[in-house]
Amino acid sequence: MKNVSLVLNVILFGAVIILYYFHFSEETLPTKNGTVMKKDSVKAGLPIKPSEIKASDIVYVNLDTLNVKYERIVDASKTNRVKQAKMESDLQRAKEQFQNDYSQSEQKFQAGKLTDAEMEEVKKGLQAEQASVIKKQDDMQNLEADVQRQMGDIQKTLSDFLARYNSEGHYRYIMAYSGNMGSPILLGKKELDITSDVLKGLNDEYHSTKKSK
Secondary structure, three states: OOOOOOOOOHHHOOOOOOEOOOOOOOOEEEOOOOOEEEHHHOOOOOOOOHHHOOHHHEEEEEHHHHHHHOHHHHHHHHHHHHHHHHHHHHHHHHHHHHHHHHHHHHHHHHOOOOOHHHHHHHHHHHHHHHHHHHHHHHHHHHHHHHHHHHHHHHHHHHHHHHHHHOOOOOOOEEEEEOOOOOOOOOOOOHHHEOHHHHHHHHHHHHHHHHHHO
16 A cells, blocks of 8 residues: 555645636726726636736745645644554554464364364454455555545645635635646745745634634
């Protein structure tokens, strides 16, 4: 199984843009020269030219920072690592026990030290041990699936938070930045980085949720 300490590289999981978000709740849209136009007069699918987007229309969130400082991710990662370590240890012990018991029973059978009735009992015991090994392997796979679910939940929490954060429509795009080459942003001005604000808001909400439980 993959190391579950894919612990929660959440938000990078498949996300190229954290949130592609337009918020024009009014019946008008801003134009380049500052005037307004009706939504109905805008052709669907009309691309926005780079010259029509001010620098302040685009901001970004540093996912690397969220992955190490968003406390929900930190807590979940620690919990998953502990679970994974215990499961791996239990599985290894169960495998070794099964292999030892199987080898010993085979040797006794070959040496004629077991009656047919005794051998039947041994087989039942080995089958039970084998079933236990299989269940532990399934538990490991279930843990991996649970981590994927957690990642999805955290992504949704982030998207929902950003929707509220940008509820007044200050930004046209909130982009995702990461230090790896797959990031959609290769270079960004520091003043466009809203990570600190987002991180504080996410952590405040997480603390509030924990207290209410």
